[in-house]
Amino acid sequence: MVAGPIFNIQTVDKDHSALKSIQLPHSLCLAGQEREAVFGVLHVTGKQPVIETVQSSGSHVKWSVSSLSPVGAIARATQQDRHHGEVLLYQVLCSRPTVDIHCFRIYLASNSSHVKDINKKLTKGRFITIDKNTFCLMGDENYHLTSEPRGEIDPQYMPFTVKPRGFFEAYYEQTPPFKLNLKASGSDVTAWTATIRQDDLVTEKKPSWKHLLGWSRPGSSKRKMSVPHTEKTMASSTQEPSVQILKKNKVKLARWLQADFQLILQHAHSGELVDDRVYQHLKSKALPEDACYDLIDALMSRGESSSSDFLKLLRDPEVHNTYNTQLRDWVLSL
Structure with missing residues (x-):
């Protein structure tokens, strides 16, 4: 082994x-x-x-x-072998546009150079290390991550390997504390546990892009956008229709957005630009580039309003600054 x-x-x-x-x-x-x-x-x-x-x-x-x-x-492998492992816990900033939704990444790693590799891969500024007890003993088996209160955890099971192959992602719409528990599949013994409290988190108290653009408050039954009479909308008669803009630039948009497709998908879903069915379909896509094409096609199929709202979303610095500078320059030139 x-x-x-x-x-x-x-x-x-x-x-x-x-x-x-x-x-x-x-x-x-x-x-x-x-x-x-x-x-x-x-x-x-x-x-x-x-x-x-x-x-x-x-x-x-x-x-x-x-x-x-x-x-x-x-x-030489035996059934009793256990590894000195580490559970690395990160808060993900700006994963969704509202400050009352919390996102975390959880990595399983051996206490070796792979821990440093994980830290190097994470984008500086987007991921904040949460200092908790990281050490635990893990075997070559699947591990199940659960939490109290129950959050959205994807995937629910992941194998421990000496060289990490992925990570857990956990979303919560509740407020802290969040208690995480890691157990080997089929075992009642807790391999690792940690409680995330409010004091552990970094909060960016920024208004959401929906509020900046005049959308109705979350939970409202109607979606309306108020635009000052002096401001021209992106779909005005003096500009090219947003559907056509997306269609003409679909290839390069997909190339730019696939760098972090889950981020733009969460923004689109939170902003009600795609419904739950389309969201689940896109989330399950194996290839980010294919998912980007499907997202753009779905927006165009919903018409001018959704296409225009998506371009407005891309104008938000919180969004376009995450991606290639070519995306920022392109969307600000519209």
Whole structure:
């Protein structure tokens, strides 16, 4: 079984013989066990993988360098194996236009360099680390995330792997606290738990784009937009119809928006630009680019009003600043 990350180690201006040994990290929990004899290093030389014997400690294996190529710690698998894992918890800012909806991302990672990889991948400014107890023991199995009060969690199950393959996303329309619980599938034992309180959150008290544009308040039975008489609407007679604008620019819009399709979908759904049925269909799409095309087609099929409202949504700096600067320049030029 894989016990740690794979490294491709090289030397600069020196022969590999300058390296005598390297300490490679592993994530296996060795408490109460003698595991030195079952560790090894998977060493790829040419086309043939080679398993070399190593010395081990509670967090690393010591590999005597024979040649340089991709290497990583491995171990003989048993049913009792557990990894030192970390649960990384982030608040997602601006995921929806209203301040009373909270969104979080939860990652399962081994306590290795993958934790740093996750932090590097997250867009600076959009994700805020929530400092909670992160450490837990996890096996090579599926884990189920639940919460109190019950929120919208997607997916509900995810496997733990040494190299993370995804994340949980949790939405709440209630106010904190939110208690998260992580358990192995089919187990009643809690592997990790944390409570998110109001003091843990960063709140941006900005008016929603619907209010800025004159939409009715959330929960109102009618959707109306009041526009000053001195302001021309995007669908006025002096401008090209919004449906035609979307149609002519559909390819490049899809290319820009697929960078974070879930963000624009949440905005469109919260603004009632798409109904629940279309929202669920788009959310289940495997390819973001296909989902972008379907979203634009759905808006055009609903007519000039929905197409115009979507272009107004793209004008909101909270939205277009998240994407490529080409999108911002394009939409502000309309």
